[in-house]
Amino acid sequence: MILPNFKTSLIASMVAVLCACNSEIDDLADKNAGQPDDHEHTEITSTGRLAISHADAANVSIFDTDTNALLEMFNTTNIVSGLYASPNNRFAVLIQRADNYVEFIDGGLYREDHDDHLHDYKQAPALSGFTLTNDKPTHFDVSEQQAALFFDGNIDAGIAASFAILTDESIANGETLATHSFANAMHGTAQIRGDSVITTYRSEDVTSVLPNYVEQLHIHGDHFHQEQRFELDCPALHGSAQNHQHIAFGCGDGVLVIEEHNGAFNATKVANLDSFAEGARIGSIKGSEHSELFLGIAQSKLFYTIDPESAEMTQLAWQQNTENTVLASALDSITGEFYVLESDGFLSILDAEDDWQVSARFQVLDSPAGSYALAASAADDTVYISDANNQTVLSVDTHEQTAETILNLDFTPSKITWLGIAEEAEHDH
Template sequence: MLRSLNRLKHHSTLASSILLVGLITGCSKGSDSSNDLDHDHSHTEIESSGRLALYNADTTSIDVLNIDDQQILTSFALNGAAPRLYTSPEGRYAIAIQRSDNLVSIFDSGLYIEDHGDHLHEYDETPSDTGITLNGIAPTHYSVHEEHGVIFNDASDGNVSSIALLSDEILTANSAIQTLELTNRMHGVAKLINDKVFVTYRDLSVTDTTLPEQVERYSFDGNDFTLDTRYTEQCPALHGAGTNEDYLVFGCGDGVLSIDIQDANYPAVHSDNPASFTDGARIGSVYGHHEVTELIGTVGAHGSNTRHLYFITPTAAEVITAFDLPNDDEAITQGFTPSGDTFYVLAQDGVMHFFNTTDWSLADSIQAIEVAQLSLDSGEAPLVITSKATDTLYVLNPNAQEIYILDAEHAELVETIELDFTATSIAWLGLVEEHDH
């Protein structure tokens, strides 16, 4: 069922449609009584749909927009190349990655939760620049698993790749960010799962590509890294990784490498590409959710803004199978909602498809972006991000200077935010009561 957003488009108050209500308990001050912990705390509600960090290409700044009233709260000047913006694992911080400037900058949304022992306390403050920066060489891939994020620094000729581990807790405490230096330069990726770091490896004898071909596993005790093993299973032209509850999957030039993260030995199995793949086709990115058995891999031509989708099911006899979109369309971007109930796909014709992840049936489709306002040129392709608190999508269309807010559960347009500048990157920031996997 395809429904046009033109008929749904409206400018109602966002707070009445998508509302993150944080129930907090106030702190009592000034009591010297030994029964201080026994008194009743007052209750205060913070009602917020969150904030959006936007890269303003006109002023070369990061603007923080309050979703509920659509006002810019503050702007941070950012020198150098246009960044890619990401959200910290628990939603408080914006992470700005400037690959060509060898720089990662961290900004505080002002929305956060503190554990006060007998209660959780939510805060709504002015966004700020933390002053925390990382200076790894060519920071590129950023991946999250539960409460930890990993930045992979590709490095340059004459240098070696490295990774940096972070979390909201580390950033809040301004603690030392742990790093691991590798043995070669590569366009790689890493995941921290429990106390194990899985990171790509490129042998020094490989000189025809910077893509890795193997995976290493390290133990991490919070301070030091210890190499456990280098997997003998090959994964040539490795690019992209994703996880669900049971498996970590890497995309390879000739298939996928699946590591069982529930087995204490973390065994790895390589699965070949299906015969239907054309020469040069490979899984380039992998998407997973802890509540969903199947992972999704993307296959697209280098430099293209569209791609084909494939199911990856490590336990199946045929591990990689086609994920067919209506009208044989290709995808611009895709992902799971926070609940895992829905997998969304923005197709090349501007239609947003919503799939039920229980049986992968097509639940609904709506025209998210009108074709006349859709541009797939480099730097102008639309971006889709999700709230970490609700199944809400934020579709940034740089070509039209608009953000479309979609309710993924009901497949409806909730709000259109009209910008007076060109935004080229976006990240959601806000309150998340539980860890997002």
């Protein structure tokens, strides 16, 4: 069984950084792709759908962005704490961390590869009967057509961490492709990489829930075996991402970078800058196939490029007004554009292809207040902004640099994600 290699083109959603190559997990995925084939080539043109979770109720609403109409409001088992799109943007992944529960909504707009042709589907959204119930589901890292869902476990109850590998096909079939359980609990992460998963390890002597090492696991059927634990440590590990050659993990003292070369993995450390304030660290990392550099984030608005080749970290002077705070952000995994909404109501676009420099900045909100969330469309140049205070959703045309309100909600929005058929998928044929 093989996992796809990151060097192929991306078709994934935003919260993750993508990778792919032929592997054993692909074999499992092939077995799951047994949908009936009517041998008709159908192509659907749509701007997609939005999944929006309710802040104060156990509900998720699905909207059609072609008509700006509510398609369905679903009752979830618990209030949703995290909302993600599945690797091919068909399903909304509903994380209910405090209740140890994960549900899925089929957005109803998706594409299947029927070998001799591609077939598009446009159906009513539906709540899946497939659920996952391990302790504290948290990070959801997408690697092209697959994703690793990490369960932190419970350190107080002695429940170990674990992760599950998912694809759109496996979710549709109500199953995971492979799973792994650790020896103890940790707030960890997992990056799928070829036949391997590069993931986290917490030593027994560490009292914090944060891991302090990184290890390589290798796929064996529906489970994993340990290949190696990298000697370089990564204290207080939090945040991970990958590009076509490297995987990066945020550490208390810098960034641990794993390089893949001819199937072998080696670790190096990029140290924090001397200018870091006491206690400051890289806690979030963004990566893209469009750049050799990673974008590291400290204290929510201090941005740094991390160069794996030179082992150097450089601060970005990306803000026009350093008094601004960051209200929300989102990475477009296909284009490599990182969208950042600031407290002055301006949206900044950082371009991975240009070493994460700001390529555009324009106003989208007047006098922002409250909480916001962003979702990037994979079908066009649109970014959606949910505004909890005003109970609205804005559509931002990042090419024309214009914004308009498209939804007036009767609930307070919390999380938002885009579902549908990605533009790159449309170009493939």
